[in-house]
Amino acid sequence: MSVILKLDQVAYSYYSDTGEVSVMDNMDFTIEKGSFTAIVGPSGCGKSTILSLIAGLLSPTAGFITLYSDDFAAPKIGYMLQHDHLLEWRDIYHNVILGLEIQHKLTPQYLTFANELLEKYNLAHTKNLLPSELSGGMRQRIALIRTLTLKPDLLLLDEPFSALDYQTRLLVSKDVHHIIKSENKTALLVTHDISEAIAMADNILLLSKSPCHVKQCIPIEFEKHGITRDKVRDSKLFQDYFDLIWRELQNENTET
Amino acid sequence: MKIPKPKIKGAEHYSEGQLNYLQRKKLYQFGITWGRILFLFSFLLLWQIAADKEWIDAFFFSSPIDITRLFVDKLLNLELLHHIGITLMESGISFLLIILLSLITASCFWYFPSVGKMFEPFLILLNSLPKSALAPLIIVWMGTGYPTIILCGISVGLFGCILNLYQTFQQTDPERLKLITTLGGNKFQAFTKVVFPGSLPAFISISKVNIGLALVGVIIGEFLAGKQGLGYLIIYGSQVYQLNLVILSILILCAIAVLLYGIMNIIEKRLKC
Ligand SMILES: Nc1ncnc2c1ncn2[C@@H]1O[C@H](COP(=O)(O)OP(=O)(O)O)[C@@H](O)[C@H]1O
Ligand SMILES: [Mg+2]
Numbered sequence: 001m002s003v004i005l006k007l008d009q010v011a012y013s014y015y016s017d018t019g020e021v022s023v024m025d026n027m028d029f030t031i032e033k034g035s036f037t038a039i040v041g042p043s044g045c046g047k048s049t050i051l052s053l054i055a056g057l058l059s060p061t062a063g064f065i066t067l068y069s070d071d072f073a074a075p076k077i078g079y080m081l082q083h084d085h086l087l088e089w090r091d092i093y094h095n096v097i098l099g100l101e102i103q104h105k106l107t108p109q110y111l112t113f114a115n116e117l118l119e120k121y122n123l124a125h126t127k128n129l130l131p132s133e134l135s136g137g138m139r140q141r142i143a144l145i146r147t148l149t150l151k152p153d154l155l156l157l158d159e160p161f162s163a164l165d166y167q168t169r170l171l172v173s174k175d176v177h178h179i180i181k182s183e184n185k186t187a188l189l190v191t192h193d194i195s196e197a198i199a200m201a202d203n204i205l206l207l208s209k210s211p212c213h214v215k216q217c218i219p220i221e222f223e224k225h226g227i228t229r230d231k232v233r234d235s236k237l238f239q240d241y242f243d244l245i246w247r248e249l250q251n252e253n254t255e256t
Numbered sequence: 257m258k259i260p261k262p263k264i265k266g267a268e269h270y271s272e273g274q275l276n277y278l279q280r281k282k283l284y285q286f287g288i289t290w291g292r293i294l295f296l297f298s299f300l301l302l303w304q305i306a307a308d309k310e311w312i313d314a315f316f317f318s319s320p321i322d323i324t325r326l327f328v329d330k331l332l333n334l335e336l337l338h339h340i341g342i343t344l345m346e347s348g349i350s351f352l353l354i355i356l357l358s359l360i361t362a363s364c365f366w367y368f369p370s371v372g373k374m375f376e377p378f379l380i381l382l383n384s385l386p387k388s389a390l391a392p393l394i395i396v397w398m399g400t401g402y403p404t405i406i407l408c409g410i411s412v413g414l415f416g417c418i419l420n421l422y423q424t425f426q427q428t429d430p431e432r433l434k435l436i437t438t439l440g441g442n443k444f445q446a447f448t449k450v451v452f453p454g455s456l457p458a459f460i461s462i463s464k465v466n467i468g469l470a471l472v473g474v475i476i477g478e479f480l481a482g483k484q485g486l487g488y489l490i491i492y493g494s495q496v497y498q499l500n501l502v503i504l505s506i507l508i509l510c511a512i513a514v515l516l517y518g519i520m521n522i523i524e525k526r527l528k529c
Contacts, residue, residue, distance in 0.1 A: 055438060077438075078438075079438035083431060087432075087449075098439060098449065099440065101449075102439050102445050102449065103439070
């Protein structure tokens with residue numbers, strides 16, 4: 001498998017009148033193409049900052065972030081935020097093609113692709129509805145489709161389900177996982193929900209706080225044990241992973 | 257006394273409770289509407305009687321019949337329409353200019369935040385000024401005529417309008433701006449796709465306030481520098497003690513204000529669906 005993203009000794013500080021907040025000073029990790037990685041860590045440890053750095057919304061104070069692609073084009077990044085931010089004055093279809101509109105890509109190929117995505121994931125009937133007519137879970141899936149229409153190589157998801165209620169969160173995270181896997185995307189998910197991370201990811205990066213660094217990388221291997229993804233939450237292995245990560249995070253809390 | 261039950265269309269489709277609710281609501285509406293009509297009618301009647309019986313001096317307070325007579329006279333020789341037209345035209349131009357100038361300025365302020373930050377205190381200062389104080393100055397600089405009156409019309413609303421629009425633009429959810437950035441958009445696209453459309457409801461209500469302010473400014477201008485228009489008629493009438501004319505002009509101004517507000521309401525509804 002080839003590497004798609006590499007963070008090399010990345011440092012980042014926020015500056016303000018009250019002083020410098022060094023969020024990370026030596027962050028290293030790599031993401032392999034086609035993998036689904038979850039970043040789990042205590043809140044405020046810098047998870048969102050990492051995603052902003054990767055997406056280029058912030059520039060590292062030191063170190064390198066490298067994105068690799070198969071062809072010569074620069075790899076494209078898709079970003080999914082905590083809230084769906086569907087624009088209430090546009091219908092679903094026009095929300096979905098917002099990215100295409102912005103990048104002047106309203107070509108027949110891209111539009112067909114957007115329509116295919118809606119068809120494939122049973123959302124075509126919502127095309128002419130307004131966002132307010134959709135449930136929270138539905139809206140979040142539309143937000144994912146909006147990101148996918150731009151054919152990103154790497155998907156960044158920043159706690160995309162935390163605004164949903166528990167029931168919906170289980171369903172939508174399953175759907176989103178399904179969509180991402182069937183579109184063959186590389187994904188980097190930030191979450192504070194341990195079970196969500198275990199249920200969705202192939203690898204979990206456990207972060208620890210101040211300064212933020214990767215404490216442990218835990219491969220999640222349900223497939224090896226013959227457990228399919230939609231049944232993982234009932235398995236013993238799931239509980240084992242949960243206990244392991246829980247203990248690590250507890251240690252973290254007692255250390256500081 | 258038994259109150260008759262109002263008829264409800266398609267009553268057979270509703271349950272007893274729902275029907276009861278609709279009937280009570282209709283009765284309430286009916287009462288309010290007729291209450292208003294009754295109030296207005298008795299006010300006019302009392303006014304007329306008071307003038308006829310000389311409880312009040314009809315020379316200063318006029319009477320509904322005199323005003324109506326004057327209205328018909330002036331309407332027939334088209335003089336009144338001319339003055340109404342002038343005031344409407346001046347208010348319309350002032351309003352459009354307020355909106356246009358505010359949109360341009362507020363957008364620039366949003367696009368270049370440091371410029372906005374720099375000019376904000378000056379605008380707040382100008383906005384807190386009683387704007388009619390500027391009118392004599394404008395007349396001295398620009399003489400009498402349409403431009404002066406239109407400028408007076410603009411000066412009342414403009415600064416507040418810029419500030420309000422700018423603040424509305426600034427209140428855009430930063431996460432939405434981030435969304436546009438992550439979709440590959442630049443700042444201009446953030447404005448056209450998110451900031452402006454998101455500010456549209458506020459923009460409409462700001463416009464509603466400013467169409468009224470434009471009218472206020474134009475009337476002030478006409479008081480001081482007009483040779484025609486309703487503001488001029490009011491001042492002229494008061495100077496020659498033609499109080500019929502003054503009151504008539506004021507009533508027409510009321511009607512115009514209601515009309516303009518109504519038009520804005522219709523536009524607002526159109527934009528919503
Ligand atoms: N704009 C900012 N200015 C100053 N400090 C910030 C800013 N954004 C985040 N921080 C600080 O950086 C740290 C990491 O924030 P963040 O990446 O949002 O954490 P997480 O997503 O893991 O909750 C926090 O301690 C937060 O207080
Ligand atoms: Mg965060």
